[in-house]
Amino acid sequence: MEDIEWGNQTGVTEFILLGFGNLLELQILLFLLFLVIYIVTVAGNILIVVLVVADQHLHTPMYFFLGNLSCLETCYTSNILPRVLASLLTGDRTISVEGCIVQLHCFVSTEGCLLAVMSYDRYLAICKPLHYSALMNDRFSLQLGVGSWLSGFTVSTNTECWMSQMIFCGPNEIEHFFCDYIALLKLSCSDTSKMVLVIFFLSFIMILLPFLFTLTSYMCIISTILRIPSTMGRQKAFSTCSSHLIMVTIFYGTLTIVYMLPDTAALRDLNKVLPVFYTILTPLANPLIYSLRNKEVKEALRKALKLCRPIPSPH
Numbered sequence: 473m474e475d476i477e478w479g480n481q482t483g484v485t486e487f488i489l490l491g492f493g494n495l496l497e498l499q500i501l502l503f504l505l506f507l508v509i510y511i512v513t514v515a516g517n518i519l520i521v522v523l524v525v526a527d528q529h530l531h532t533p534m535y536f537f538l539g540n541l542s543c544l545e546t547c548y549t550s551n552i553l554p555r556v557l558a559s560l561l562t563g564d565r566t567i568s569v570e571g572c573i574v575q576l577h578c579f580v581s582t583e584g585c586l587l588a589v590m591s592y593d594r595y596l597a598i599c600k601p602l603h604y605s606a607l608m609n610d611r612f613s614l615q616l617g618v619g620s621w622l623s624g625f626t627v628s629t630n631t632e633c634w635m636s637q638m639i640f641c642g643p644n645e646i647e648h649f650f651c652d653y654i655a656l657l658k659l660s661c662s663d664t665s666k667m668v669l670v671i672f673f674l675s676f677i678m679i680l681l682p683f684l685f686t687l688t689s690y691m692c693i694i695s696t697i698l699r700i701p702s703t704m705g706r707q708k709a710f711s712t713c714s715s716h717l718i719m720v721t722i723f724y725g726t727l728t729i730v731y732m733l734p735d736t737a738a739l740r741d742l743n744k745v746l747p748v749f750y751t752i753l754t755p756l757a758n759p760l761i762y763s764l765r766n767k768e769v770k771e772a773l774r775k776a777l778k779l780c781r782p783i784p785s786p787h
Contacts, residue, residue: 484569484640484641484642484644485568485569486566486567486568486569486644487566487567487568487569487572487640487644487645487646487651487659488565488566488567488644488645488646489555489559489565489566489567489646489648489649489650489651490565490645490646490647490648491556491559491565491648491649491650492560492649499560499563500560502560503557503560503561506553506556506557506560506752507557509553509752509753509756510549510553510554510557512756512759513545513546513549513553513752513755513756513759514546514549514550516542516756516758516759516760516763517542517543517545517546517549517755517758517759518542518546519759519763519773520538520539520542520758520759520762520763520769521539521542521543521546522776523769523772523773523776524536524538524539524542525539526772526776527772527775527776529768529771529772530768530769530772533593533608533610533613534590534593534594534597535768535769536613536614536617537586537589537590537593537613537616537617538590538762540586540617540620540621541583541586541587541590541758542758542759544579544582544583544586545583545754545755545758546755547579548579548583548751548755549751549752549755549756551574551575551577551579552575552649552650552751552752553752555567555571555575555650556649556650559649567651569640571651572646572651572656573632573635573636573651574632575650575651576628576631576632576635576651576652576653576656577628577632579624580679580727580750581623581624581627581628581674581678581679582620582621582623582624582625583624583723584678584679584682584683584723585619585620585623585624585678585682586617586620587682587686587716587719587720587723588682588683588685588686588689589616589617589620590716591685591686591689591690591693591713591716591720592616592685592689593608593613594689594693594712594713594716595689595690595692595693596608597712598693598696598697598709598712598713599692599693599696623678624678627674627678630670630674631653631670631671631674634666634667634670635653635656635667637662638656638660638662638664638667639660639661639662640656640659640660640661641661642659642661643659644659646659648747649747649748650747650751652747653671657671679727683724686720686724690713690717690720693713696709697709697710715761715762715766718757718761719754719757719758719761722749722750722753722754722757723750723754726746726747726749726750726754727750729746
């Protein structure tokens with residue numbers, strides 16, 4: 473292992489992502505599985521972005537936010553899965569310190585903000601339908617979308633700057649298939665007390681607050697839906713937000729379990745598997761849930777397929 477000098481300490485230049493290294497007999501199977509997931513995730517999310525941009529009927533705040541979420545999921549997956557695929561194919565599980573810090577890019581905080589914004593959009597549509605057009609206009613929805621991206625970028629820039637100043641002098645094994653803040657803090661031989669406070673503060677602002685906002689929005693939405701007298705009316709209102717509610721449940725459910733579970737030997741393998749849900753399966757679920765459960769997206773896809781059909785040549 474190549475080392476470099478940091479004052480009187482030796483700093484490691486690469487980490488070993490243990491990940492699925494103990495499943496040697498399943499490496500090829502896992503590679504094929506994750507390759508298919510990666511292709512479907514990227515293709516599905518890019519398709520949603522294209523449909524939202526191309527179809528006039530999808531030029532609404534709800535689909536604008538969905539397009540942003542799909543773009544984010546593409547970036548999120550492409551930041552993690554290619555490295556996982558390379559390690560499964562070659563057996564090389566090392567990653568440079570710089571590459572590890574790049575993987576820390578906080579797409580999670582941006583996704584939390586976007587999910588909160590989408591829940592607010594559904595809250596206005598269901599609880600304030602008469603004022604929806606005035607409140608959620610194009611300018612305001614653009615500001616919410618840009619604000620979500622800028623918030624995530626700000627968090628990422630700050631945390632990556634802090635992490636890049638830390639010294640890692642061994643051991644250099646990470647018990648995950650990707651780089652994680654908590655795992656890196658445990659490996660650092662620098663004073664991490666300030667960094668722990670920074671991460672705690674940013675997590676509270678960028679993850680917990682959006683979660684509480686999303687939860688409050690859905691409590692109001694469900695309360696409003698239950699007061700609708702007709703069964704058909706309740707079903708129609710719930711169908712407009714059910715896809716988003718599924719995404720919120722998967723994302724926050726697995727994220728909470730991962731970071732709330734105690735770090736014990738008995739739960740270590742479970743802690744390796746659960747991050748698969750919010751780093752790999754959530755981006756995959758996004759296009760599947762919205763395309764399979766949304767009539768307008770399916771209609772836009774049918775129109776696009778008709779346009780792509782070759783025109784028969786005259787005989």
